[in-house]
Amino acid sequence: MELKLKIILLLLLSLTTILFICATVRAGEEVEYLRPPPRKAFRLPWDPKSSSQPQQVHISLAGDKYIRVSWVTTDKSSPSIVEYGTSTGKYSYKAQGESTMYSYVLYRSGMIHHTVIGPLQDNTVYFYRCGGEDPEFQFKTPPSKFPVTFAVAGDLGQTGWTKSTLDHIDQCKYDVHLLPGDLSYADYIQHRWDTFGQLVQPLASARPWMVTQGNHEKEYIPFVVDEFISFNSRWKMPFEESGSTSNLYYSFDVAGVHTIMLGSYTDYDDYSDQYRWLKADLQKVDRKKTPWLVVLFHVPWYNSNEAHQGEADDMMTSMEPLLYAAGADIVFAGHVHAYERTKRVYNGKPDPCGAVHITIGDGGNKEGLARKYKLPQPEWSVFREASFGHGELAIINSTHASWSWHRNDDDEPVRSDQVSITSLIGSGCSSIGVMN
Numbered sequence: 001m002e003l004k005l006k007i008i009l010l011l012l013l014s015l016t017t018i019l020f021i022c023a024t025v026r027a028g029e030e031v032e033y034l035r036p037p038p039r040k041a042f043r044l045p046w047d048p049k050s051s052s053q054p055q056q057v058h059i060s061l062a063g064d065k066y067i068r069v070s071w072v073t074t075d076k077s078s079p080s081i082v083e084y085g086t087s088t089g090k091y092s093y094k095a096q097g098e099s100t101m102y103s104y105v106l107y108r109s110g111m112i113h114h115t116v117i118g119p120l121q122d123n124t125v126y127f128y129r130c131g132g133e134d135p136e137f138q139f140k141t142p143p144s145k146f147p148v149t150f151a152v153a154g155d156l157g158q159t160g161w162t163k164s165t166l167d168h169i170d171q172c173k174y175d176v177h178l179l180p181g182d183l184s185y186a187d188y189i190q191h192r193w194d195t196f197g198q199l200v201q202p203l204a205s206a207r208p209w210m211v212t213q214g215n216h217e218k219e220y221i222p223f224v225v226d227e228f229i230s231f232n233s234r235w236k237m238p239f240e241e242s243g244s245t246s247n248l249y250y251s252f253d254v255a256g257v258h259t260i261m262l263g264s265y266t267d268y269d270d271y272s273d274q275y276r277w278l279k280a281d282l283q284k285v286d287r288k289k290t291p292w293l294v295v296l297f298h299v300p301w302y303n304s305n306e307a308h309q310g311e312a313d314d315m316m317t318s319m320e321p322l323l324y325a326a327g328a329d330i331v332f333a334g335h336v337h338a339y340e341r342t343k344r345v346y347n348g349k350p351d352p353c354g355a356v357h358i359t360i361g362d363g364g365n366k367e368g369l370a371r372k373y374k375l376p377q378p379e380w381s382v383f384r385e386a387s388f389g390h391g392e393l394a395i396i397n398s399t400h401a402s403w404s405w406h407r408n409d410d411d412e413p414v415r416s417d418q419v420s421i422t423s424l425i426g427s428g429c430s431s432i433g434v435m436n
Contacts, residue, residue: 041159041366051075054130055110056197056234058204059139060211061176061252063241066118067141067208069097070236071130072110072197076101080113084128086121088136091129093117102233104225107190114236137205142175146397148255149174151207153390154298154334155214155361157185158196161388162364164408169390170203172406176254177207178393180334181214181264181298185366186230188219193230211235212261213248214298214334227265237261242281249274251281257395258290262297264335268315275318282326291398291425293328295355300333302345302357304381307336307370320346324354327424330393330403334361337370338386339405341417345380353429356421360405362388383417399423 054071062068069082080099083091097115101108113130120126122144129136142148151174156162169177184196200209213231220227232247239250248263260281268274285293299312301320312333323331324346339362346354362369371386389407396402399422407416 052078052131053133054113055201056194057130057137057201058197058235059206059208060235060237061142061208061254062116062118062238064253065120065122065141066116066241067120067139068114068116068236068238069128069130070112070114070234072112072194072234073131074110076111078111078113078131078133080115081132082115082117082128082130083132084117084126086124086126088127088138091127100233102229104188104190104219104230105221109190109233110194112233139206139208140175142208142254144255146255146395148176148257148395150176150178150254150257150294150393150395151390152178152180152332152358152360152393153363154180154332155182155337155365156196156200156363157182157365157367158192158199159364159366161408162199165364165388165390166200166203168406168408172392174207174392177203177209178259178294178296178332179209179211179363180296180332180360181212182216182334182361182363182365183211183214183231183235185216186219187216188221190230193234197234210237210252210259210261212237212296212298213263213265215265218265244277244281245273249277253290255395256290256398257292257294258285260293260295262295262319264298264312264315269318275322278319279322282322285326287327287425291423292330292395292401293326293424294330294332294393295323295328296332298333299335300340300357300359300361301331302340302342302380303333303336303359304340304374304378304384305336305338305359305370305386306372306374307338309374311335324351327353327429328355329423330401330421331355331357332391333357333359334363335359336361337365337367338362338373338384339389339407339417340384341382341403341405341419342380343382348380350380353424353427356403358391358403360389360391362386363390364388382419385416387416389416398425 052075057071080097085092186192217231242251301316340359342357344354369386387407405417
């Protein structure tokens with residue numbers, strides 16, 4: 001009798017969860033614009049692996065001269081060790097890490113391993129393997145000095161467009177991948193996190209992927225599942241290393257660039273932990289050491305597309321003055337499934353001391369493109385186009401950078417938008433470094 005009661009309760013919980021998910025997804029659908037037919041979901045061929053073989057391998061920066069290696073095994077007893085060295089097949093070093101797993105209604109994740117390795121040499125190729133098992137992987141550490149190049153693409157998902165974008169990124173020479181939210185588009189279906197990990201492994205195991213959360217990472221089920229349990233368990237970022245208390249916002253340095261990853265879906269008002277952390281982080285920035293200041297979050301503050309209008313107004317009101325006072329150079333966002341670049345802008349108007357805002361939520365998601373833009377085009381908007389693609393930010397030296405956006409609608413890495421950007425260092429903007 002007790003067993004039957006448990007089964008009935010489990011079925012009721014599952015039904016409630018399904019109804020909640022359906023209602024949530026429907027509520028999030030856009031009605032302001034018509035999406036074109038998207039490409040079909042990308043399916044990886046079935047590749048059975050042993051229970052201890054590492055899967056979904058990806059790396060991220062974990063402080064100066066350190067890399068975090070993350071992977072999944074189905075074997076719960078598999079060790080969280082990484083062997084590594086500068087010659088193939090010869091592993092001179094070994095590091096021990098940690099492991100975790102999570103449950104999501106009827107889903108049980110594999111064992112998720114996170115191991116920090118280092119100190120590492122700059123601009124050097126390392127060979128490594130996870131858990132004492134083949135295959136061997138390799139990655140290249142970023143340089144310690146300019147030039148340095150970032151690949152940028154948000155709202156990836158798992159479609160034919162995603163695969164096209166990843167293939168194009170793989171053709172460019174870059175040091176770090178920046179992703180401003182919306183990774184897997186799992187949308188509560190947990191095995192999609194696993195397939196996403198497999199899809200991006202060829203790139204994410206070879207260069208650091210630095211990510212922040214988007215709305216599709218929110219998988220909250222009241223009284224059952226925490227909001228970001230999947231994202232936080234799988235994609236651990238250097239929040240502790242940067243003095244943050246949350247994986248949803250953090251910062252890191254690469255060469256002469258200080259990069260800040262903010263959370264659009266956690267508290268950001270003047271009394272929030274994130275606001276206090278951001279203010280403290282900006283006060284620590286040494287523009288002699290890191291003359292470039294780059295910021296990423298998911299929901300754009302400057303957006304002339306008809307999609308997602310006004311969603312970031314509160315965050316912008318709270319945090320834009322901090323970034324302006326600190327002299328932020330470039331701000332990347334996603335969410336809107338299109339591309340847009342602004343002039344330097346602040347408080348809704350062109351301002352030579354403001355940041356260049358770039359919306360790049362066009363990585364290949366399953367929902368399609370946001371094609372409708374507001375008319376007339378705002379004075380602060382320079383270039384806008386509803387196409388899938390990726391961007392490349394090449395920081396040449398302490399004062400000059402080159403930004404290019406590569407459209408891949410026609411399956412060619414077309415350079416559709418390109419501009420030179422000068423750092424605010426030496427610009428005479430009196431507000432730089434002034435933090436009240």
